[in-house]
Amino acid sequence: MVSSLVVIFAVVELLVLPFAAQQFLHQEPMVAGAWMGLAVKTDGAAVAAGTMADSLIRAKAETADGVRYKDGWIMGTATTVKVFIDVFIGIWSCILAAIWCAKIEGKPGGKVPLAAIWERFPKFVFGYLITFLAVLLIAWFSPALTAKVKTAMDEANGFRSIFFCMTFFSIGVASNFKKLWEEGIGRLAAVYVVCLFGFIVWIGLAISWMFFHGVKPPIIGG
Numbered sequence: 001m002v003s004s005l006v007v008i009f010a011v012v013e014l015l016v017l018p019f020a021a022q023q024f025l026h027q028e029p030m031v032a033g034a035w036m037g038l039a040v041k042t043d044g045a046a047v048a049a050g051t052m053a054d055s056l057i058r059a060k061a062e063t064a065d066g067v068r069y070k071d072g073w074i075m076g077t078a079t080t081v082k083v084f085i086d087v088f089i090g091i092w093s094c095i096l097a098a099i100w101c102a103k104i105e106g107k108p109g110g111k112v113p114l115a116a117i118w119e120r121f122p123k124f125v126f127g128y129l130i131t132f133l134a135v136l137l138i139a140w141f142s143p144a145l146t147a148k149v150k151t152a153m154d155e156a157n158g159f160r161s162i163f164f165c166m167t168f169f170s171i172g173v174a175s176n177f178k179k180l181w182e183e184g185i186g187r188l189a190a191v192y193v194v195c196l197f198g199f200i201v202w203i204g205l206a207i208s209w210m211f212f213h214g215v216k217p218p219i220i221g222g
Contacts, residue, residue, distance in 0.1 A: 001185045004175055005192050010045035017201075018049050022056035026064065029057050030212040031205075033074035037081030038204030041196075044164040050078025073217035081208075083128055090125035097121060 017039060021032035036049040054074035061067045097120035101113070139146045177185075 001180055001188055002192075004177075004180055004185070005189055006041045009192065009196060010040060010042045013040045013196075013201075014045050014049050014052070018052035018056055021053045022060050026057045026060040028209070028213060029061065029069060029074050029217055030077050030215040031208045032057055033077030034081045034208035034212050035205050036074075036078040037085070038208060039201045040078075043082055043086065044160075044167060046082040047075065047079050047160070048164060050075040053078070068220040069217040070220055077212070083132075086125060086128055090122055093120065093122050 017036060021035060025032040025035070032053050033050055036053050037046050040046040040049045054071060057074060058069045058071060061069055094117065097117045100120070101116045105116075135149060138149055
């Protein structure tokens with residue numbers, strides 16, 4: 001039920017927050033990008049929101065202030081912030097898995113089996129780590145290949161968009177909302193709405209402002 005709520009409200013955020021960022025944060029583009037990464041749940045939705053905010057804010061800045069920012073910087077900020085969140089999710093998942101095995105499922109005097117913690121650890125974190133290290137090593141030892149790696153990553157963005165759409169479509173097709181409602185998802189949704197729009201969105205904005213206020217993307221022709 002929680003996973004379904006996260007996906008549903010990620011779509012809501014995707015349709016609302018980029019336009020709010022364009023309206024109120026077009027003079028603080030990097031704050032807007034970090035906000036997308038912190039506030040929008042799920043990796044795909046956060047990157048998509050960052051991409052939308054990138055286009056919307058650059059258009060607003062050029063129209064209102066005559067400033068032409070280079071594309072990709074706002075989206076890149078959203079993606080980077082989201083990846084850092086994922087890394088720390090791995091750390092907290094490991095800690096919570098140990099607590100769960102020791103205090104909730106564990107028997108008095110029993111030891112926490114490492115295999116049980118491993119089963120609960122999100123393996124996708126290793127994918128981020130390996131990719132980061134691979135790109136870092138390429139940039140460090142073969143700087144000439146960095147441009148080719150960037151080109152390859154840009155080409156892969158096309159597949160990212162396709163699989164992002166397929167993921168949300170598949171979740172919508174597979175979700176039994178009648179069954180979820182019978183299981184009490186309405187009350188859980190009310191709590192999630194209060195937490196998300198009452199606290200998380202604004203805390204994410206405050207943190208983004210704290211770290212990225214005054215930081216601007218490169219300007220085209222200047």
